[in-house]
Amino acid sequence: xxxxxxxxxxxxxxxxxxxxxxxELDIEEFEEKPSNTIPGFVDTLLxxxxxxxxxxxxxxxxxxxVERLHEGTWIGHIxxxxxxxxxxxxxxxxxxxxxxxxxxxxxxFVTYDYAEPKSGFYAFEAALEIVTAILDGKQISAxxxxxxxSDLYHLHKLxxxxxxxxxxARKRKIPVERIGTNSYLxxxxxxxQKSVQATISSQTSYLAVxxxxxxxxxKTLVRGAGLPVPKGDVVSNEYELLQSAEKIGYPLVIKxxxxxxxxxxxxxxxxxxxxxxxxxxxxxxxxxxxxxxxxAGNDYRFFVVNNELVAASLRLPPFVIGDGYKxxxxxxxxxxxxxxxxxxxxxxxxxIPLDERTxxxxxxxxxxxxxxxxxxxxxxxxGNANLSTGGSAIDVTDDVHPDYRNMAIxxxxxxxxxxxxxxxxSPDVTVPFVEGEAAILExxxxxxxxxxxxxxxxxxxxxxxxxxxxxxxxREEAAVPVVAVTGTNGKTTTTRLVSHLLQKENIxxxxxxxxxxxxxxQQLDAGDCSGPRSARKVLAHPSVDIAVLETAxxxxxREGLAFRYCNVGIVTxxxxxxxGLNGVETLEDLKKLKQTxxxxxxxxxxxxxxxxxSRCVDMANHTNGEVIFFSLSLMNPxxxxxxxxxxxxxxxxxxxxxxxxNGKAERFLPVSHIPITINGAARHNIANxxxxxxxxxxxxxxxxxxxxxxxxxxxxxxxxxxxxxxxNIHDRTIVVDYAHNPAGLKALFETVDHLKSGRVITVxxxxxxxxxxxxxxxxxxxxxxxxxxxxxxxVNLRGRIPGETVHHLYMGVKEAEGxxxxxxxxxxxxxxxxxxxxxxxxxxxxxxxxxxxSIQGILQKIRNSKAVGVLQKAE
Numbered sequence: 001x002x003x004x005x006x007x008x009x010x011x012x013x014x015x016x017x018x019x020x021x022x023x024e025l026d027i028e029e030f031e032e033k034p035s036n037t038i039p040g041f042v043d044t045l046l047x048x049x050x051x052x053x054x055x056x057x058x059x060x061x062x063x064x065x066v067e068r069l070h071e072g073t074w075i076g077h078i079x080x081x082x083x084x085x086x087x088x089x090x091x092x093x094x095x096x097x098x099x100x101x102x103x104x105x106x107x108x109f110v111t112y113d114y115a116e117p118k119s120g121f122y123a124f125e126a127a128l129e130i131v132t133a134i135l136d137g138k139q140i141s142a143x144x145x146x147x148x149x150s151d152l153y154h155l156h157k158l159x160x161x162x163x164x165x166x167x168x169a170r171k172r173k174i175p176v177e178r179i180g181t182n183s184y185l186x187x188x189x190x191x192x193q194k195s196v197q198a199t200i201s202s203q204t205s206y207l208a209v210x211x212x213x214x215x216x217x218x219k220t221l222v223r224g225a226g227l228p229v230p231k232g233d234v235v236s237n238e239y240e241l242l243q244s245a246e247k248i249g250y251p252l253v254i255k256x257x258x259x260x261x262x263x264x265x266x267x268x269x270x271x272x273x274x275x276x277x278x279x280x281x282x283x284x285x286x287x288x289x290x291x292x293x294x295x296a297g298n299d300y301r302f303f304v305v306n307n308e309l310v311a312a313s314l315r316l317p318p319f320v321i322g323d324g325y326k327x328x329x330x331x332x333x334x335x336x337x338x339x340x341x342x343x344x345x346x347x348x349x350x351x352i353p354l355d356e357r358t359x360x361x362x363x364x365x366x367x368x369x370x371x372x373x374x375x376x377x378x379x380x381x382x383g384n385a386n387l388s389t390g391g392s393a394i395d396v397t398d399d400v401h402p403d404y405r406n407m408a409i410x411x412x413x414x415x416x417x418x419x420x421x422x423x424x425x426s427p428d429v430t431v432p433f434v435e436g437e438a439a440i441l442e443x444x445x446x447x448x449x450x451x452x453x454x455x456x457x458x459x460x461x462x463x464x465x466x467x468x469x470x471x472x473x474x475r476e477e478a479a480v481p482v483v484a485v486t487g488t489n490g491k492t493t494t495t496r497l498v499s500h501l502l503q504k505e506n507i508x509x510x511x512x513x514x515x516x517x518x519x520x521x522q523q524l525d526a527g528d529c530s531g532p533r534s535a536r537k538v539l540a541h542p543s544v545d546i547a548v549l550e551t552a553x554x555x556x557x558r559e560g561l562a563f564r565y566c567n568v569g570i571v572t573x574x575x576x577x578x579x580g581l582n583g584v585e586t587l588e589d590l591k592k593l594k595q596t597x598x599x600x601x602x603x604x605x606x607x608x609x610x611x612x613x614s615r616c617v618d619m620a621n622h623t624n625g626e627v628i629f630f631s632l633s634l635m636n637p638x639x640x641x642x643x644x645x646x647x648x649x650x651x652x653x654x655x656x657x658x659x660x661x662n663g664k665a666e667r668f669l670p671v672s673h674i675p676i677t678i679n680g681a682a683r684h685n686i687a688n689x690x691x692x693x694x695x696x697x698x699x700x701x702x703x704x705x706x707x708x709x710x711x712x713x714x715x716x717x718x719x720x721x722x723x724x725x726x727x728n729i730h731d732r733t734i735v736v737d738y739a740h741n742p743a744g745l746k747a748l749f750e751t752v753d754h755l756k757s758g759r760v761i762t763v764x765x766x767x768x769x770x771x772x773x774x775x776x777x778x779x780x781x782x783x784x785x786x787x788x789x790x791x792x793x794x795v796n797l798r799g800r801i802p803g804e805t806v807h808h809l810y811m812g813v814k815e816a817e818g819x820x821x822x823x824x825x826x827x828x829x830x831x832x833x834x835x836x837x838x839x840x841x842x843x844x845x846x847x848x849x850x851x852x853x854s855i856q857g858i859l860q861k862i863r864n865s866k867a868v869g870v871l872q873k874a875e
Contacts, residue, residue: 002026008117011560012600014593015111016096021120023110027075031106034072042069044134049142055081076108082127084112090150109583119153159183160450161199164464173565174478190480190544194471198446199419208416212445213258215290225414228439232292241279244291251294254278256287268294281360295425295439302408302422303452303463306470309405311452311461312397317380318352318390322373329369352390358382393451395458403433411443421447480544482563483695486551486597487572489744490688493723495550500713501696502546510538511548519543531555535562551597568695569597570608574615575743591615601625606698608691611638630690650690655680676715681754684747722852729862731841742777749785758842759787763831768800772808779812783820791824792831794850832858
């Protein structure tokens, strides 16, 4: 067995709205060996991973998968279930999986959920190793695989605070993306985007963060606001330490001036000897420390966002309870096995440290790590209540007295923080504040919110949601409108036209298509940019007001969509193209893939569908948005049904574009007035116009504005490069187009047939990743509509051997009706020149290109040439 390919589908995809791993698996000889034919395999597998008994599989009840194993199922399907279960046992919440049988023998497409890519794929590798070991008769345990999967997951996933913000944004349908591998999130899109790193936002004052990191400055600012803080000094050596201790008086606390997460804090120091020992324990060369008065009382953390108290927690230092025979060190080790505890911030609580800080604290209490506590005796093993040093938290938000609520809010404001964690020491925050009994210890920027999300006791608080709600009152405040354009043909023209219709003063439209990426008039990238990577460039650009994104098959199969929701989804049509690639082997598969765009339209959004395409019509049943159909015929049954219901439709009637709403039809423009329709001859472009108008109008553009805009969009190199560009050179008509599948070719030649006066000379090719019968069908279309057909070959053969696609095209031409002259010039430049050289005045030349830049130079030479034959001789 071997893995041929792996894709990480991070966005909505053919299989799920959730991140999905797609694996092309070759099970080789096991194609002939389902599970029930392999002696002992099923029983051994269930002993290694007994929890597979809980899997329902397609049968919908626990044990359904085991039934499938005993009845006989294939290895690909089995690996899918094992990969999911290993993740589940590692503490990762995943559920969905599906294995698809390919038309190719032994090839299976395995898909399943993942939460983090490295652990998600490792789970499949582990599944493969486990199955291989069982098949080879070797002893195997799943434990190490589960542990490593868990380790990978917690190593690479977002931390709890950032994850809470991420999930809160997703819950509110606000776009959010992790940038890099740390805790940086971009929230929102285009001009509306903001960002957070941990719990510091792009709105947070840099000066406020600096103030909070300087504990002495924090105390000065808070004291200046009339709020209580402990008396203290900044020290950097033992002489200053003892001088300040005498002035302040015992008991004392020592902590780094610029410390964080409760690190290197020692509390309740009672005398000079303990103070020097504590100082030497935490001392680091070049570091300054705060020495301040120790307050007896409870340690509280108040979480403030935008001048509002969101949560408050009572923090408890880590403690152990004796059993009469285990040492304190053993009790700590035992407590650290608690499944709620993990390394760092990976779980609800952190492990209790076993280091010098613990030793010093125990010594102050008269204990050591080797001491044995009496049965039932409780002992704090660290004087610090921070979660990062093993502490726990009890939620007290609803019980906080207004005195303390206001104190926390005023402290955050004094330092200048929009998001802050305020540490207050008090006997009880549920009663009024009493002078001298409580003090503000710290005001923290980037406060951890784990304690509020997963308190040891009490109500969970949506601390991440509070940050998102502070940044954005709604999705509309966070996300620029997104128009997604998909289909088999017409995507690029429709995308360009929608962008043109939406452009206006003070509005910057960013768009992607198969020819590049643009933001306003600036081209950011060239080439085929119809995938999610290019879409993300537009969505991340800080100048963009509206994003119009061509959404092609290839990118959706490689990575899924770049967005979870769109405001407008357009599906132009669905016809045969690129079948047999990445698991899309039938026209129904392709339809389901394109349908993904319809499925992610917002409930308040619009889904624009081609009523002349039955597969598009069916997508109306799979979208939450308002459906607007368009058609080239008033008599289309779908259009008639919509008209009867008073719904919005765009259609063609008597060579007029018509819009109807609420039973009232309005003639928009004659098609002859719309340049890209070529006086109505280019019916495929009429369809593109209808879809684009429906999209732009749904986003609030009035009909009067759309009339003035649509007549200024030309089928020219500047506005619609490479899409039915018509050039008149030396008494010949040259049509430049990108038609690359049977449906596109038929639409192209339907228009050419209206334009031609003399012969039609075509230069074309076929992509190697199409099926043989598709290439031959293209050849028949070329042959039927061309007097002379010159076959070229794409530079990228896409898995074919040289001359293979040429052969299939040639075979197709020979099957065409009529007599067509056929010749082969593999290099594109040679083929184009040959077409020009054999042309006569009145001929129509159809140039189909692979890369537009390659054809530009030839066109310029043709423009500059004065006679036929000159180019050939020059070449």
